[in-house]
Amino acid sequence: MSMYRDRVHRGSARATVLRTVGTRERRSHLTAPRVPTVGIDIGGTKVMAGVVDADGTILERVRTETPDKSKSPRVVEDTITELVLDLSDRHDVHAVGIGAAGWVDADRSKVLFAPHLNWRNEPLRDRLAGRLAVPVMVDNDANTAAWAEWRFGAGRGEDHLVMITLGTGIGGAILEDGAVKRGKYGVAGEFGHMQVVPSGHRCPCGNRGCWEQYSSGNALVREARELAAADSPVAYNIIERVGGQIGDITGPLITELAREGDAMCVELLQDIGQWLGVGIANLAAALDPSCFVIGGGVSAADDLLIAPARDAFRRHLTGRGYRPEATIAKAQLGPEAGMVGAADLARLVARRFRRANRRRVERYERYERTGRR
Numbered sequence: 438m439s440m441y442r443d444r445v446h447r448g449s450a451r452a453t454v455l456r457t458v459g460t461r462e463r464r465s466h467l468t469a470p471r472v473p474t475v476g477i478d479i480g481g482t483k484v485m486a487g488v489v490d491a492d493g494t495i496l497e498r499v500r501t502e503t504p505d506k507s508k509s510p511r512v513v514e515d516t517i518t519e520l521v522l523d524l525s526d527r528h529d530v531h532a533v534g535i536g537a538a539g540w541v542d543a544d545r546s547k548v549l550f551a552p553h554l555n556w557r558n559e560p561l562r563d564r565l566a567g568r569l570a571v572p573v574m575v576d577n578d579a580n581t582a583a584w585a586e587w588r589f590g591a592g593r594g595e596d597h598l599v600m601i602t603l604g605t606g607i608g609g610a611i612l613e614d615g616a617v618k619r620g621k622y623g624v625a626g627e628f629g630h631m632q633v634v635p636s637g638h639r640c641p642c643g644n645r646g647c648w649e650q651y652s653s654g655n656a657l658v659r660e661a662r663e664l665a666a667a668d669s670p671v672a673y674n675i676i677e678r679v680g681g682q683i684g685d686i687t688g689p690l691i692t693e694l695a696r697e698g699d700a701m702c703v704e705l706l707q708d709i710g711q712w713l714g715v716g717i718a719n720l721a722a723a724l725d726p727s728c729f730v731i732g733g734g735v736s737a738a739d740d741l742l743i744a745p746a747r748d749a750f751r752r753h754l755t756g757r758g759y760r761p762e763a764t765i766a767k768a769q770l771g772p773e774a775g776m777v778g779a780a781d782l783a784r785l786v787a788r789r790f791r792r793a794n795r796r797r798v799e800r801y802e803r804y805e806r807t808g809r810r
Contacts, residue, residue, distance in 0.1 A: 456698050461746065466588065466615070469784040472531040475521055476780025478578060478773075479503065479513070479537045481553030481605075486494035486520040487773070488528045488543030489780035493589035499523060504552070518568050534574045535561065536581035536775040538608075542718040543623035546576050571785040579626055580603075580777040582768070583610035585778030586730045600768070601628060601717070603735035603742075607649040611724065627654065633715060652712035654688040654735045660705050661686050671701040692738045703741065710742040714749025721763055722755045732768030743767055786805045 464558040471491035478485045487498035490750060499520055504512045519534055539551030546562040566573040583600035586592040592612070593599070602608040607629030620627050629649030630642050637646030638656075650656055664672040665683045675694060679685040695702035717729055732745060747765050751757060770777060 438729040452719075466781065466785065470531070470787050472784065472787055473528050474532045474780045474783040474787060475524055475528075475530050476567060476776040476778065476783065477535045477790050478581075478775040478779065479517070479535065479554070480578070480684070481538065484513075484516055484520065485773070485776050486517070486524060487506060487776050487780065488524050490531065492783075492785065493585065493777055493781065495777065496528065497524060497750050498773075498776070510554070510556055510561075514561070514564055514568070515554075517565060521569055523664055532574065532783035532787035533569060534566065534576070534581065534779030534781070535565070536576055536578035536779040537561070538578050540624045541575055541580075541619075543619055543621065545623070547625070548575065551618050566622075570727075572656065572783070574779070574783045576617070576779065576782060577608075577610070577619075577623075577626065579610045580619065581607035581776075581778035581782060582732055582770075582774035583612055583730070583778065584617060585770050585774040586732065586768050587612050587783055589777065590774065591730045592728055595726075595728040597724075597794075598728050598730060599720055599726045600725055600730045600732060601720075602634060602689035602733035603653055603706065603713070603715075603731065604733040605654050605735075607653050608733075611726075628716065628720065631716065631719065632720075633712070645756055648712070648716045652709050654714060654733075656712075657688050657691055657705055657735065658686060659711050660708070661691055661702070664701065665727070669701075674699050675701065676799060683718045689737070690736060692735075694696050694739065706738050706741045707745045709735070710745030711749040713742065713746040714751075715753050717746065717750045717763075717765065718755070721750070724764050729763055729765045730768050734772070736767055739767065739795065 473488050473496060476487055476489050482503055483500055484503050485498060485500040488496040490496060501516060504516055526532060537548050537551060538550040539806055540557060542549055546560060548556040548559045548561050548634060550557060554643045562573045579600065579602050582602060586600060587595065587598055592598045596614055598612045600610045609626040609628040630644065630647045632644065632646045633648045633651060634646035638650035639645055640647040640650050661675060662683050665676050665686060675686060685738055691702045691705060695706050735742065743765060750765060754762065768774060
């Protein structure tokens with residue numbers, strides 16, 4: 438009897454292990470169907486959609502302006518639907534993934550809040566799935582960009598990765614062992630609102646001293662415009678470049694002048710990079726990843742930004758000299774990372790569409806056989 442009980446116990450334990458492995462494998466990108474899917478990146482100024490294959494190659498892309506944020510959510514949904522249907526005319530689309538600039542709930546169904554659009558607790562996934570008749574996946578755009586870099590870009594081969602997106606502000610994402618860590622409520626990765634300077638610059642989030650007030654596109658432009666408004670001698674070159682119109686100073690212009698050797702612009706990027714390194718050191722202390730990937734528009738400054746970030750990271754890393762250091766790499770996929778990642782994540786839910794299609798075919802075949810009798 439004891440031997441029988443041992444056998445039963447071992448058998449049930451093995452079944453539990455098999456069920457666990459099976460569940461994990463079914464959710465893995467390694468076993469996702471190799472079918473084309475559509476990725477959509479929704480920002481404050483544009484909606485970009487593309488058909489992406491299983492190797493991350495963009496087969497076709499289309500884009501349009503983002504409808505004005507004062508318009509109803511239905512207008513944005515109409516825009517997304519039109520882009521997907523346009524691509525579906527030329528491609529066999531099996532699922533749609535959406536990367537939205539905003540907070541997405543843990544179930545990846547609702548956009549809780551979008552700063553650039555009038556979305557508040559918007560059930561985007563279900564509304565679009567009903568209109569498109571294919572599975573829809575919704576996620577934060579930094580999460581989708583991080584997934585793309587892990588699958589196809591600078592983060593390949595890394596099992597613990599943190600992505601930082603430097604744009605107007607700072608966003609980010611965490612990947613561990615092939616899974617995006619979204620947090621209990623789905624809003625993990627808001628690194629830009631870590632406080633780095635008590636009582637520092639006021640942030641639109643309502644707090645003071647947030648990291649993105651010192652290392653972002655907004656911070657870069659703010660500093661340059663302040664120097665220009667003060668008629669500083671170091672700003673004469675950029676003032677001349679914009680014809681005295683200080684409001685025309687932009688991040689890309691600062692980067693362009695820095696590449697040409699303008700001392701003020703080089704220094705401003707160094708300052709932004711040093712603050713970037715301080716924040717990365719803080720994240721390393723908390724998360725201990727193997728790799729940081731730096732993306733977003735500001736990362737176009739390359740080593741003008743990333744070299745000082747690496748230097749500051751090494752100087753501020755806790756336990757420096759006695760621990761392995763994470764690598765800091767520039768993102769490789771550029772502005773299309775969010776779209777590619779959204780499409781690839783959508784492949785994980787594409788099975789539902791394939792199964793539904795198979796059931797429809799089986800029903801039709803049964804009907805044909807019955808009809809012939």
